[in-house]
Amino acid sequence: MGRWKANARERLEQAALELLLERGYERATVAEITERAGLTKRTFFRHFADKREVLFSGQEALYKLFVGAIVGAPASATAIDAIGAALEAASAVFPPERRELARQRQAIIAGNTELQEREMLKRASLAAAMVGALRERGVTDPTASLAAELGGLAFRTAYARWVDPANHQEFAELARQALHELKTATSEIA
Amino acid sequence: MGRWKANARERLEQAALELLLERGYERATVAEITERAGLTKRTFFRHFADKREVLFSGQEALYKLFVGAIVGAPASATAIDAIGAALEAASAVFPPERRELARQRQAIIAGNTELQEREMLKRASLAAAMVGALRERGVTDPTASLAAELGGLAFRTAYARWVDPANHQEFAELARQALHELKTATSEIA
DNA sequence: ATGGTGACGACACCAAGTGTCATCACGCCT
DNA sequence: AGGCGTGATGACACTTGGTGTCGTCACCAT
Known part of the structure; x- marks a missing residue:
């Protein structure tokens, strides 16, 4: 053969x-x-x-979108603004056609611990990349870590809703909603 | 037996x-x-x-301390207060005598990706446990997730400083500092 | 053709786990 | 004291993930 x-x-x-x-x-x-x-x-x-x-081949592209959007955000943008821009940019990787594929992929991952471990490591790598990008903008460390964590949480929330068959909105819209909810929760928590 | x-x-x-x-x-x-x-x-x-x-045998005890402190916090305590109580309770697992052991353990983990994956999964499990405990207190979801993420970040920061040979403070003190820094960063970010 | 390059197959091999059965120490009961 | 049951361990074979090494074959430029 x-x-x-x-x-x-x-x-x-x-x-x-x-x-x-x-x-x-x-x-x-x-x-x-x-x-x-x-x-x-x-x-x-x-x-x-x-x-x-x-099962994790698209991650590289996602990192680059996030980092590129954060460092490329206007100088007047705050850390949260940059995170918002990153989520907006990331939406390009999640067009409606890929939703079914993402659903299948998530179903497989949900059924196995090794795969969940790998996913958690990817999350952490993404968060670290975001912190690095924010630092390039001059954001110092407690704020940079916090903003990255917030961005990661917003992303995961949006992704979970995007994959959920109950929702039919586009990823970008779900991301904006999730980030907004987290921003208001943040101001209430302090 | x-x-x-x-x-x-x-x-x-x-x-x-x-x-x-x-x-x-x-x-x-x-x-x-x-x-x-x-x-x-x-x-x-x-x-x-x-x-x-x-290399991950003490995790069960840590979860229980976190969850116990969160659900056992006074009813008047806010979500962040409960997180603070959890960090205080967790300090019991990190007495000064265990610092050298923790350092060695971290050195091994830092040198291998599989071990980092396992650590990330444990982190996620801890965060999920905290969200569950907060929900038992009546904290609803955007706030519960955010508070848990904040608590996890404070814990990781404190742990990293505790393990760092440059510092000599006790874990509880480092945890209070880290949480305080994150609270002020949170109010600035909103 | 002709030779170089890169992707693939074939094969041997190591290490992580697992299933199964035998064995051996201990506590308990009479 | 002696037999019995139980649980922890040893012995051994086996599957599967993952790697090293070498040969082979298509493709391309000369």
Whole structure:
């Protein structure tokens, strides 16, 4: 079987999504995923650092959108304004067509602890990236960490609502709502 | 309550700490840890769910202190007050004698991604527990999540300073400082 | 063609976990 | 004291994730 078609990585992602949805993360082996994709186990690990990573391939782009929007926000913008701009920019990664995919992905992650661990690490990396970007704007540390944490919470809230079948609004709108709610809660808490 | 050679779990934790400090997490095998403890690989996995877990054994107690303090806070206490009480209660787990141990543990974790993943998951579990406890007090959701996130950030800040050799204050004092800084930053951000 | 480059397959190998059964120390009962 | 049950451990085989290494084959530029 010496043939090799293009899109190996995408085929692996697709095969993984299907198989993990059918059988769950633990009951599906890497060998079975690669078999479905017409490849071998070794090739899987050339494209993904480990089995979990096949479900977290868009993260890099998300970081860049966040960081870019924060450092690119107007100089007059406050830390929270910059966070708001970041959420706005992030909306580009979550068009309505990707909602069903995101839902499936979340269903798989919800069923396995290893995947949740990976997700938590990605969250922390994103938060750290936001803190770094805010610092580049001159925001000092207690405020930078707090703003990043707030942004992360707003993002997770918006994402959870976006994935929820009960809602039909666009991500950007949900993000604006979540951030607004958190801002008012913040002023009430102090 | 069987007492065989006794202390199997503690011996495993001690052997693991030593070996992981010497060689790092990835270059030390479970078989080597158990060999040092005078036990077998199988026994290790009867005491710990996986290799990572040997470094996270005190977490259960921490959760209980947090939750207990939050639900046990006086009815007049605000959400932030309850968080403050939780941090105060958590100080019991971090006496000065445990500082060196904590430092070593953090050094090992800092050197390996899997361990950081586990730590992030524990953080998230703690945050979720705090949200649950706050809800029991009648705190509703945007505020509960925000307060829990704030508490987590204060805790991490205090812990980082407590472990830092440059500081010599007690954990409770560092926690009060961190929470106070975050409260003022919160009022400035809104 | 011709040779170089990069992606893939084949194979061996290590380490993390798990299932299963045997064994051995201890407390308890008579 | 001696037998019994229980729970912790050892022994061993097995699966799966993940890596190192080498060979092979398509593609491209010369």
